[in-house]
Amino acid sequence: MESLFGKTLDELRDVTVILGLPSYTAKQIADWLYGKHVFSIDDMTNLSLSARKQLKENYKFGTEACSKVQTSIDGTKKYLFNTSVNKYIETAYIPDSDRHTVCVSTQVGCKMGCLFCMTGKQGFQGNLTAGEILNQLHSIEESSRITNIVYMGMGEPLDNLEPVLKSLEILTSEWGYAMSPRRITVSTIGLLPAMREFLEKSEAHLAVSLHSPFEEERKMLMPVQQVYPLNEVLQEIRSWDFGKQRRVSFEYIMFRGLNDTPEHVKELTKILSGIRCRINLIRFHPIPDTPLDTSSDETISAFKDALNDKGITTTIRASRGEDIYAACGLLSTKKLLKKS
Amino acid sequence: MHVQQHTLTRQSVLYSEKIAEDVFILGFQKNFDFEPGQVVGISVEENGPRRLYSICSGKEEDHIAILYNVVDEGYLTPRLSSLFAGDSIWVTEPRGDFLYDPGPSFWIASGTGIAPFYSMLKSGNFDRKILLHGERHLEKFYFYDEFYDTLGHNYIRCCSGEEDPAVFHGRVTGYLRSLPSLPLHYKYYLCGRAEMVVETRDILIERDIPFNHIISEIYF
Ligand SMILES: Cc1cc2nc3c(=O)[nH]c(=O)nc-3n(C[C@H](O)[C@H](O)[C@H](O)COP(=O)(O)OP(=O)(O)OC[C@H]3O[C@@H](n4cnc5c(N)ncnc54)[C@H](O)[C@@H]3O)c2cc1C
Ligand code: SF4
Numbered sequence: 381m382e383s384l385f386g387k388t389l390d391e392l393r394d395v396t397v398i399l400g401l402p403s404y405t406a407k408q409i410a411d412w413l414y415g416k417h418v419f420s421i422d423d424m425t426n427l428s429l430s431a432r433k434q435l436k437e438n439y440k441f442g443t444e445a446c447s448k449v450q451t452s453i454d455g456t457k458k459y460l461f462n463t464s465v466n467k468y469i470e471t472a473y474i475p476d477s478d479r480h481t482v483c484v485s486t487q488v489g490c491k492m493g494c495l496f497c498m499t500g501k502q503g504f505q506g507n508l509t510a511g512e513i514l515n516q517l518h519s520i521e522e523s524s525r526i527t528n529i530v531y532m533g534m535g536e537p538l539d540n541l542e543p544v545l546k547s548l549e550i551l552t553s554e555w556g557y558a559m560s561p562r563r564i565t566v567s568t569i570g571l572l573p574a575m576r577e578f579l580e581k582s583e584a585h586l587a588v589s590l591h592s593p594f595e596e597e598r599k600m601l602m603p604v605q606q607v608y609p610l611n612e613v614l615q616e617i618r619s620w621d622f623g624k625q626r627r628v629s630f631e632y633i634m635f636r637g638l639n640d641t642p643e644h645v646k647e648l649t650k651i652l653s654g655i656r657c658r659i660n661l662i663r664f665h666p667i668p669d670t671p672l673d674t675s676s677d678e679t680i681s682a683f684k685d686a687l688n689d690k691g692i693t694t695t696i697r698a699s700r701g702e703d704i705y706a707a708c709g710l711l712s713t714k715k716l717l718k719k720s
Numbered sequence: 721m722h723v724q725q726h727t728l729t730r731q732s733v734l735y736s737e738k739i740a741e742d743v744f745i746l747g748f749q750k751n752f753d754f755e756p757g758q759v760v761g762i763s764v765e766e767n768g769p770r771r772l773y774s775i776c777s778g779k780e781e782d783h784i785a786i787l788y789n790v791v792d793e794g795y796l797t798p799r800l801s802s803l804f805a806g807d808s809i810w811v812t813e814p815r816g817d818f819l820y821d822p823g824p825s826f827w828i829a830s831g832t833g834i835a836p837f838y839s840m841l842k843s844g845n846f847d848r849k850i851l852l853h854g855e856r857h858l859e860k861f862y863f864y865d866e867f868y869d870t871l872g873h874n875y876i877r878c879c880s881g882e883e884d885p886a887v888f889h890g891r892v893t894g895y896l897r898s899l900p901s902l903p904l905h906y907k908y909y910l911c912g913r914a915e916m917v918v919e920t921r922d923i924l925i926e927r928d929i930p931f932n933h934i935i936s937e938i939y940f
Contacts, residue, residue: 491913492938493918493940503913503918605817606817606937609817
C-alpha cells in the first residue's frame, strides 16, 4: 500500500482527486503529516470520518518506528530504521547545547566506494524514498527539538536526487515542516550534473567532500574523481552566489602523512581562492583493514591555523558518537545485511 | 552564468547488436577523438536523462561503440535497447581519467566493466597486462577470442554461475584470494559495479598492495 507520508502537497492533491475528496483536504492532510506530530490516519481529526476511512482503505500513513537506539557517552544517539527494500539504515542525532542536529541517510549503502568510508564498504542496496528520508527526523524521540538537518548519513544524497529534492521541498514549505533552508546542509562528493540541479532547485547549504586538493591523490581516495574532477566541481561552485544567505563548505578528513602537509595547505588556498567558503576538518575514524591513518591532534590543529592564516575560515569538527559507531564515516548496516 | 554543460551532439546509431542475454553493443557516428578508458554521456532525447558509458571501441576505429546491459526498471537502457540503425542519440564529448598505463598491470573487470579494457586492447595497448573478467554466465565472455588472441593465458575468466574446465569457477575476488601472492609492483585497475570494486580493493589492501597502486572506476 502506498504511503501518504513523504508526499508533496501536489501529490496529496492528486490523492484527493483520486478519492473524490474536497480539494482543501490536501492541505489538511499535509498539516497532519508534517505540521503536527501524529502517526496515524485516525489522528487526522478534522477530516470527516468517511474521508479517513477512504484514506485508510487506499493508503498507509507511512512512518516507520525505529528498530533500535544506541546512546553514546557524549549524548549522540544512533537510530536504526527498516526500509521498503527491507534493508536497514542508520540515523545520527547529535545534541550540542541548544543545537540539535539530525544526520540523515539517503541510500541503503552507497555506490561511490570512497576508500575511507564504512558505508562505501557495504556496497549499494537501494535508494530511500522522500518519506523514508523524512521519517528519520519524524520518528525519533527528539523530533520536536531538531534545529538542523544534515544529509551526511549513509549514501551519496545527490545519487538519489529526486527523493532528496522532494524531502527538501517538504521540509522547507509552509505546508510542510516550514523549516528554513538555512538550517539544512546537503553533502556531496561532487556528482556534477546532480549538484547543478540541486543548486538550481533548492536553497539548502552545500557541503562538498574534498579530502585532497591534488587530483591523483583524490582519485585514490574517491573514485568519483575519475569522472567528475574537483576542478570542474569548483568551477561550477564559483558560478553561484555563496557566502551570503547560502553557504558552501568543504569537508576534509585528515589522514596522517597523506593530505595533512604544508603543500596541502598551499594547494587548498590556491584552488579555493575566490570562493567564500569554510573548511571543516574531520578527524579520520579508522575503519577495519584500512590502509589510512589518523593525523595527530597537533597536526590537525596546525593545519587549521595555517588555513585560517591564509584567510580560509577553518574549523575542526568535533568527533561525536565514536563509541557507538555514529561518527562521520562509520555508519554501516553491513552486518545486518549478512544476517538477513 | 554556469559552467558550460558538456555539449551534447546528435549522432546517428550505426548498429545495435544484442551479444548476450540483456547485453548490447551500440555503435554510433564518431565526431571526436578520445583516449581509451574514457566515458561518454548518452541520452535518447536532447534534454532527457543522461547516463555515462565507457567507450568500448578502439581509438582508430571509424565509429564509437558502447557496451551496456539492460537494467529492467532502468530509464535509459531499455530505451537504448529498442534503437535501430538510423535512430538518433545525444552524446557528450568524452571525459574521464581511467586511462591506459604502460606499466605492468592487472586489469580487473566485472560485467560490462570490461569495456575500457576492450577499448585499450582495440587501440593496441595491452603490453604486460593480466586481465581478470568476472561474469555470472559463460555466454557473457563475449570478447573471449580477441582477448585470448592477444593476452593468451593472461586472460582469465571467472564465472560464478556456470562451470567450464577452462574457466575459474567463482568470482574475481575468489580468484584473487586463491593466488598465493600478488605482485606488489603491479598497478591494479578495477572497473565495474561498486560491490566488486570495493571487495577487490579490500583484498588487494589485505595483500599489502599499496593503495596508490589501485585505480578504480565504479559504474555508479
Ligand atoms: C563512469 C561510469 C561508467 C559507466 N559505464 C557503463 C558501461 O560501460 N556499461 C554499462 O552497462 N553501464 C555503465 N555505467 C552505468 C550507467 O551509467 C547506468 O547507470 C546504467 O546503464 C543504468 O541506467 P538506466 O537509466 O537504465 O537505469 P537507472 O534508471 O539509472 O536505474 C534503475 C534502477 O537500477 C538501480 N541501479 C542502477 N545502477 C545500479 C548499480 N550500479 N547498482 C545497483 N543498482 C543500480 C537504480 O538504483 C534504480 O533503482 C557507468 C556508470 C558510470 C558512473
Ligand atoms: S563517503 Fe559518502 S559518497 Fe563516499 S562511500 Fe561513504 S557514503 Fe558514499
